[in-house]
Amino acid sequence: MAQRIAYTGAPVLTLEQVAFQCRAEPEDLQPDLINLIIIPGVTAQGESKTGAAIREAVYEEYWPSHYPSGHALDIGQVIAIESVLVIGNTGEETEFAGRFQLIRGAKESRLLFSDGRPQGALRIRYRAGVDLQAHPGVLSWLLMAAETAFTHRGMLIVGQTLSEVPSSFVDHLLADITVPPRF
Structure with a gap:
């Protein structure tokens, strides 16, 4: 299994992109929550789900x-x-x-x-690292995941159950970069 040594690229989402997705102004969001928790979290989730590097x-x-x-x-x-x-x-x-x-x-x-x-x-x-211009569905997945995490942040913090968007729709956005199983 490969080991990540260090991120070298910029985060794949910005506060402004997440704010737009959440239909809010950047100053109305919690910038530290978005930049330090949600963006790294959804990036790690996408990388784990696909087996592909998303952030360089x-x-x-x-x-x-x-x-x-x-x-x-x-x-x-x-x-x-x-x-x-x-x-x-x-x-x-x-x-x-x-x-x-x-x-x-x-x-x-x-x-x-x-x-x-x-x-x-x-x-x-x-x-x-993924080329988001070549794989725009990945960007859509990240933004939907960030919006879901921000909208339901109270449930996530206290550990209540959070229903996922139906995977039959969402997972197809990551299909282009999902590494097939090798076992």
């Missing part, structure tokens, strides 16, 4: 020696490979100097080693 971030994942060239990366919406390290038998890591290619698919990305996969385990670092 750096990820790192470990490939055991049996993963072949062309194996899918764990996180969807990969933008670029930053480094490939070969892990030696004693744990030392050396930068892979050979050629590799990122094959970007609609949902998954694959790492192909042009001259053959290096022997041993690998540590791969890459940047990933």
Whole structure:
């Protein structure tokens, strides 16, 4: 499983976008609640639901020696490979100097080693994040989730049950970036 190292991109929603979605003025909302709780929360929820990076971030994942060239990366919406390290038998890591290619698919990305996969385990670092211009449904999902969280914030804080918007409608907005199960 890939590990997020750090977010590198700006938050995917702004206070102004959430205010517009909630049909309110930005100054009428609770800016700290929106910026520090709701926007990060719905972003994490979308990333968890899809297996794809929504806000741009750096990820790192470990490939055991049996993963072949062309194996899918764990996180969807990969933008670029930053480094490939070969892990030696004693744990030392050396930068892979050979050629590799990122094959970007609609949902998954694959790492192909042009001259053959290096022997041993690998540590791969890459940047990933969704292009909201190419996937406007993701933005719609995020805004609906933010509006729901803000509108029902009292229920969320005290832990009461909050009904979801029917998934048959909402989940289709994330379908373009949802990484298929691999098990």
